[in-house]
Amino acid sequence: MTAHTVATQPIPDQKAGTSGLRRKTRDFMAPHFLENYVQAILNAIGGAADKRFVVGGDGRFFNDRAIQVILRMAAANSAAEVIVGRNGLLSTPAASHLIRLNKADGGFILSASHNPGGIDEDFGLKFNMANGGPATEAVTDQILAETKSMRAYKMLDAQDIDLGQPGERRLGDMAVRIIDPVTDYAALMETLFNFDAIRGLFSDGFTMRFDAMHAVTGPYAQELLENQLWAAPGTVINATPLPDFGGGHPDPNPIWAHALMDIMTGPDAPDFGAASDGDGDRNMIVGRGAYVTPSDSLAVIAANAQLAPGYRGGLAGVARSMPTSTAVDRVAQAKNMPCFEVPTGWKFFGNLMDAGKVTLCGEESAGTGSDHVREKDGLWAVLMWLNILAATKQSVASLMQSHWQTYGRNFYTRHDYEAVDSTAANGLMDAIRQRLNSLPGQHFAGLTVSEADEFGYTDPVDGSETTGQGLRILFSDGARVVFRLSGTGTEGATLRVYLEKLENDPDRFGDAPATALADVIRAAQEIAEITPRTGRDKPDVTT
Numbered sequence: 158m159t160a161h162t163v164a165t166q167p168i169p170d171q172k173a174g175t176s177g178l179r180r181k182t183r184d185f186m187a188p189h190f191l192e193n194y195v196q197a198i199l200n201a202i203g204g205a206a207d208k209r210f211v212v213g214g215d216g217r218f219f220n221d222r223a224i225q226v227i228l229r230m231a232a233a234n235s236a237a238e239v240i241v242g243r244n245g246l247l248s249t250p251a252a253s254h255l256i257r258l259n260k261a262d263g264g265f266i267l268s269a270s271h272n273p274g275g276i277d278e279d280f281g282l283k284f285n286m287a288n289g290g291p292a293t294e295a296v297t298d299q300i301l302a303e304t305k306s307m308r309a310y311k312m313l314d315a316q317d318i319d320l321g322q323p324g325e326r327r328l329g330d331m332a333v334r335i336i337d338p339v340t341d342y343a344a345l346m347e348t349l350f351n352f353d354a355i356r357g358l359f360s361d362g363f364t365m366r367f368d369a370m371h372a373v374t375g376p377y378a379q380e381l382l383e384n385q386l387w388a389a390p391g392t393v394i395n396a397t398p399l400p401d402f403g404g405g406h407p408d409p410n411p412i413w414a415h416a417l418m419d420i421m422t423g424p425d426a427p428d429f430g431a432a433s434d435g436d437g438d439r440n441m442i443v444g445r446g447a448y449v450t451p452s453d454s455l456a457v458i459a460a461n462a463q464l465a466p467g468y469r470g471g472l473a474g475v476a477r478s479m480p481t482s483t484a485v486d487r488v489a490q491a492k493n494m495p496c497f498e499v500p501t502g503w504k505f506f507g508n509l510m511d512a513g514k515v516t517l518c519g520e521e522s523a524g525t526g527s528d529h530v531r532e533k534d535g536l537w538a539v540l541m542w543l544n545i546l547a548a549t550k551q552s553v554a555s556l557m558q559s560h561w562q563t564y565g566r567n568f569y570t571r572h573d574y575e576a577v578d579s580t581a582a583n584g585l586m587d588a589i590r591q592r593l594n595s596l597p598g599q600h601f602a603g604l605t606v607s608e609a610d611e612f613g614y615t616d617p618v619d620g621s622e623t624t625g626q627g628l629r630i631l632f633s634d635g636a637r638v639v640f641r642l643s644g645t646g647t648e649g650a651t652l653r654v655y656l657e658k659l660e661n662d663p664d665r666f667g668d669a670p671a672t673a674l675a676d677v678i679r680a681a682q683e684i685a686e687i688t689p690r691t692g693r694d695k696p697d698v699t700t
């Protein structure tokens with residue numbers, strides 16, 4: 158087996174978004190596209206020589222081919238060892254754990270998260286660092302710089318490695334260790350949660366449905382929920398990972414997980430429902446007839462985490478992304494805990510966790526997690542909820558009611574306008590940006606603007622600055638609207654409008670979010686001129 162150098166040219170626009178490089182699968186399959194990007198990563202981190210990496214993905218179309226390429230390139234670049242999940246599968250949180258557990262120098266995670274998979278759908282590659290978390294901005298900037306001057310990459314001439322059986326293989330001088338994707342992750346979960354209490358819950362007849370959406374969490378959920386925690390066989394549905402996720406859109410929200418929502422609102426609804434996304438880092442929590450917004454889930458976990466053994470000593474602090482509702486802030490205030498507000502993207506939590514400033518983090522985009530890894534973690538959130546339900550012996554609906562009684566209810570909804578013409582979307586944002594200073598004092602839909610700004614962030618640990626992270630409009634009654642363009646799409650622009658209002662009147666806790674937020678929604682329409690500028694009279698997705 159010989160390593161050789163392949164001449165190449167820079168490929169334009171290999172700029173990572175919110176979470177790694179995401180493109181159409183066919184783009185990734187184009188000559189040199191993947192190879193250039195992998196070499197750019199290796200160059201940006203100072204080469205691969207004598208390093209150990211973790212590699213795995215969510216099993217989507219091209220996952221297996223991409224892994225073989227990464228293995229050959231790692232070997233040609235003199236890496237010492239690569240740890241790979243059997244059949245190339247690793248959930249994102251499991252990959253993060255394996256990097257930390259094995260003191261690896263980094264990891265390659267192949268996923269486009271919740272985006273559909275297939276030759277005409279999406280693919281992605283994300284590099285995580287030695288702390289197990291997504292590469293920081295400084296590193297992704299360096300990777301981008303490398304892509305712009307890419308002239309050659311190294312490749313080993315070799316056959317594919319059989320990834321179907323655990324064990325040690327060699328690729329040239331490099332060791333390849335194939336491991337069961339679930340074992341180490343399941344062992345970590347057992348250190349955090351009261352498995353006996355959860356077993357007791359299921360033994361007492363508690364029923365659950367977990368929708369793996371034909372994505373990577375199927376094997377994890379079957380092992381943990383059905384084998385180790387004694388949930389009834391059949392609790393995990395759509396459990397086999399498929400390259401096209403069964404033609405579905407593996408995004409755990411009421412729109413894309415509507416099959417589970419139908420079960421949870423139907424006559425035979427189980428006590429508890431949950432789902433995860435393509436790569437296993439997102440989660441959806443739903444009780445019998447009671448959907449829990451990600452922002453509320455974060456707040457409930459902040460209020461009750463000490464019921465789980467791994468968090469018995471309390472939380473050092475909490476953090477949320479800026480567009481996430483302020484429900485968790487109220488819990489933090491009551492418990493006298495620091496609460497941080499960061500830009501959208503899990504990478505912004507890493508420094509806070511590494512510095513011991515926060516234990517728990519969450520985002521409105523269905524991500525929740527703790528410092529047990531450096532990624533958000535879908536099954537972790539599900540187990541945390543099971544632990545809380547087992548300890549409190551309450552239903553999801555009654556737990557939510559008592560939470561709102563204590564802290565008030567932050568009504569919340571997000572409106573997405575997808576595949577909008579990029580020029581129109583940027584024009585909309587620019588128009589608001591230009592009016593930010595004049596908005597305070599103005600009235601829209603009966604609401605008065607009290608403050609308006611563009612969110613920027615200075616990392617309290619390393620002082621790095623991030624600007625342009627969303628336009629915030631606050632109203633005098635405490636309501637808020639945020640406008641932001643998605644950083645994860647692959648077609649046109651997606652405008653996200655995040656809407657929130659605090660309600661302290663218990664008689665109104667049962668209102669539908671669309672009703673409670675009607676005036677905020679109208680104000681957002683007026684301020685952003687959404688319909689005239691985008692041609693859309695309603696959002697494509699409402700969560």
Ligand code: G6P
Nearest residue numbers: 175176502503520522643644645
């Ligand atoms: C990915 C990241 C999340 C982030 C989300 C935002 O899922 O892992 O941390 O919240 O993207 O996506 P957006 O499309 O709103 O940029």
Ligand code: ZN
Nearest residue numbers: 270271436438
């Ligand atoms: Zn994901």
